[in-house]
Amino acid sequence: MSDFDVTAADSIDLARLRRFVAVAEELHFARAAKALRIPRQALSATVIELEQELGTRVFVPGASPTQLTEDGAALLGHARELIRAHEQAEREQKPEAPASLRVGFVPGVTVSKWARIWADRQPDHPLEVVGVAQSEQENALREGHVDLCFVRLPIDRTAMNAIPLWQETPVAVVQKDDALSLLDVVCPADLAAETRHDGADLDQAADTLALVAAVGGAAIVPQSIARLHHRRDLVYRPISDTEVTEIALAWPAGTDTGLLEEFVGIVRGRSANSSRGAAEPERTARPRAAAPARKNTAKKPAATQHSARQGTGRGRKPGAGRGR
Missing domain, CATH: 3.40.190 (D-Maltodextrin-Binding Protein; domain 2)
Structure with a gap:
């Protein structure tokens, strides 16, 4: 029975262990070299160096097809564990992807203006713009395919927040x-x-x-x-004298986040320097404010205007002729 200690492989770099595992799983040097995209000679040299460093044979010499020795089989299991542990550690150390926002839009809506503003203000948070079929606008929101969506009203308001934006002719x-x-x-x-x-x-x-x-x-x-x-x-x-359609920005109730509120603010025209408060959804379009009353600019009677001109010295002199 071999006295080979598989922990001796702990000091071997993972690149060489991965090459060994490739050959051990394929049991064919040429196929393993092709999968690794390296020359077969380089792969054979790596295995020879590995055996010399470990002080044992990992493949049966001259065997055809290629066969693992007892020590090679033990090394294969240990090498897999080392590689798996290393990959897990890399995943845990890898920083999380920055939070992103998915915005849907139904046919006919153009969102490029707001996407450009978002890119300027939130360069660290990607904006994913998703085309949504008109018939799927509510399902896309309910099922979480998008975080917000430019929709055509009406929609079910019982579980949706919506801000009416503009009307379509x-x-x-x-x-x-x-x-x-x-x-x-x-x-x-x-x-x-x-x-x-x-x-x-x-x-x-x-x-x-x-x-x-x-x-x-x-x-x-x-x-x-x-x-x-x-x-x-x-x-x-x-077409005159007919009903219009209305575009709104909608999102599921209770899903408000900082990024969502930021996008709502951009659509509503909030500047980059304004304070960000919670976006209040509107259930109906806001009524237009009444126009301010105009000042009384009625003209003075003609006699008064004529008198005023005379008072300023700009009127015609008494007795002056009209022609030469």
């Missing part, structure tokens, strides 16, 4: 030679004679507009969607 998309293309703005009555294609499914808007281009008629979609899927053979015209 609905437009009618028609072919370029359609009679409606001659108008700057259309009204619902103008659309009465048009074949209407259902544009409610915004995730399929590209297909809907392709149908308009192919067979004519009209589709009503938010203006941002018409711009997103712009085609040269189609035009869009704003």
Whole structure:
């Protein structure tokens, strides 16, 4: 029975132990060298140096296929434990990745402006921008795929905070030679004679507009969607006297964090130097403030104005002729 002490391998560098383990697991020098991406001769030299340092054979000399000796089998188990312990220590010492924020957006919304501001103010915290299907906007928030999301209202407010941001103008998309293309703005009555294609499914808007281009008629979609899927053979015209859609920034209730509040502040226009307080979600859009009362700027009666001009010396001198 061998008196080989496997703890002698504790002083051997891990790079050589990894090479030994590769050969011991493959039991084939050429395949192990290929997996390690080193020359076979270099791998053989490493094994010879290892055996000399340990004072024992780890592979049976001349065996084909390659075989481990009894000491080699003992060394394999110990080497695996050393490598595993080293990798675990590296993972524990590795600093945690900086906290990041995932922001979703539905089709038609552009978030590049806020992403640039975030990068300037929070360079140590990555912002992950995620496209979200219109039909999945609430699920993405509920299931934690994103931390916040630019959504189209309405959404379920029972478990969501939401800040209304802006309204979208609905437009009618028609072919370029359609009679409606001659108008700057259309009204619902103008659309009465048009074949209407259902544009409610915004995730399929590209297909809907392709149908308009192919067979004519009209589709009503938010203006941002018409711009997103712009085609040269189609035009869009704003529709008056119809309901608008609204974009809001939403996030699950009770998930507020410092980073989330910082992003909400950026979207709401808070400057970098302003104090950061908890963002208060708005349930409805804020009413516009009443315009301040204008000062009374009514003109003076003509006689008074004429008198005032005479008082300043700028009026016509008495008796002066009008012409030469």
